[in-house]
Amino acid sequence: QSALTQPASVSGSPGQSITISCTGTSSDVGDYKYVSWYQQHPGKAPKLMIYEVNNRPSGVSDRFSGSKSGNTASLIISGLQAEDEADYYCSSYTSSSTLVVFGGGTTLTVL
Amino acid sequence: EVQLLVSGGGLVQPGGSLRLSCAGSGFTFSNYALSWVRQAPGKGLEWVSGISGSGVSTYYADSVKGRFTISRDNSKNTLYLQMNSLRAGDTALYYCAKDIWSGRTAPTIFDCWDQGTLVTVSS
Numbered sequence: 001q002s003a004l005t006q007p008a009s010v011s012g013s014p015g016q017s018i019t020i021s022c023t024g025t026s027s028d029v030g031d032y033k034y035v036s037w038y039q040q041h042p043g044k045a046p047k048l049m050i051y052e053v054n055n056r057p058s059g060v061s062d063r064f065s066g067s068k069s070g071n072t073a074s075l076i077i078s079g080l081q082a083e084d085e086a087d088y089y090c091s092s093y094t095s096s097s098t099l100v101v102f103g104g105g106t107t108l109t110v111l
Numbered sequence: 112e113v114q115l116l117v118s119g120g121g122l123v124q125p126g127g128s129l130r131l132s133c134a135g136s137g138f139t140f141s142n143y144a145l146s147w148v149r150q151a152p153g154k155g156l157e158w159v160s161g162i163s164g165s166g167v168s169t170y171y172a173d174s175v176k177g178r179f180t181i182s183r184d185n186s187k188n189t190l191y192l193q194m195n196s197l198r199a200g201d202t203a204l205y206y207c208a209k210d211i212w213s214g215r216t217a218p219t220i221f222d223c224w225d226q227g228t229l230v231t232v233s234s
Contacts, residue, residue, distance in 0.1 A: 034219045038156070045224040046148075046156065051211060057222060089156050093219040099170040100146070100158040100219050 003101035004029065004090055011109040017078040020106045022090030023071055028101055030071035034093035037066060037075045040105075041086045049088075050075060077108070085110045113137040113223045115207045120228030127197050129230060133190040133207030141165070141185040144210040144218035147192050149203035150227070159205070160192060163216040170217060175201075197232045204229050 005023040012018040022029065022037075029035055035053045038046040048057050050066040053073060063084075065076045073092070077084055090103040119131040133145070146161040160181040161170040169181050180193040190207055205228050208221035 036220050038221075040156075045206060045226055046221070047224075048211070048220070048222045051220045051222075057211075091156075091158070091219075093217070098158065098172045099161050099217055102148075102156045102158060105155040 003094065004092060004103035006088075006090060006103035006106045008104070009107045009109065011111055012077075012080045013111045014080050014082065016080050017076060018080060018108065020075045020077075020088055020090075020108070022073045022075070022092075022103050024073075024092055024094075024101070025071055027096050028092040028094040029068065029073050031095070032093045035066070035068060035073045036091045037064075038089045038091065039084075039086045040089065046089065080110050082110050084108060113209065115209060115223060115225035117205065117207045117225045117228040120205065120230045122231045122233065123197055124234050125198060125232055127232070128193070128195045129197065130194070131192040131205055131207075131228060131230070133192075133225060135188045135190070135209070138209070139213070140188040142213040144215050145183065145190045146208045146210070146218040146221060147181065147190075148206045148208050148221070148224075149201075149230075150206070151200075151203040154203075157203070161218040162190070163218075164214070168216050194230070197230075199232050202230060202232045 037050040040046045054066040117133045147159040178196045209223040210218035211220040211222040
């Protein structure tokens with residue numbers, strides 16, 4: 001069982017917006033700004049899409065954005081495109097005995 | 112261009128040992144904390160271990176504490192993961208990942224990943 005909880009799957013049509021949630025606790029998501037989101041296409045390495053809740057690395061489309069409320073962080077993808085179809089993982093710094101926790105991952109299907 | 116290249120994966124029997132290496136290039140290696148992250152076949156990502164740029168500070172997931180040792184040789188721009196007492200549950204693709212910011216002690220945001228090396232623990 002993953003430390004952060006994500007929905008197993010979400011779907012949307014091209015052009016629509018979707019939101020992927022990531023729920024943790026006050027030991028990770030709730031109390032720290034170090035929430036990140038990664039995109040992973042099949043057979044590929046993960047790619048950083050959002051860091052520190054709502055910051056985009058250079059080169060990442062502005063269709064990707066992030067937010068946080070309480071113990072839940074969210075990844076929002078607007079103007080869905082076929083190339084967005086992938087697995088998405090959230091992660092957070094944690095004050096528990098480990099350092100970083102990941103969510104179980106969410107498979108995004110573009111209909 | 113920032114690059115990470117992992118080597119050392121393979122098939123090992125339960126109880127055996129293996130050492131992974133990760134060579135970095137295109138950045139000032141000693142300035143960046145690094146981590147190992149693994150992904151079991153068909154499963155999600157699991158953070159395994161991390162180390163500061165100097166190598167002084169190390170961090171481990173509970174699942175590998177006491178069995179795995181992370182280290183680095185900044186003169187060779189190389190990160191290592193020594194894995195002992197391997198179990199079937201350690202079977203996974205192991206990624207080396209670089210922290211986004213220079214100078215941080217604890218690697219928690221990963222902006223560069225290698226393609227991974229497969230470790231299979233089986234008799």
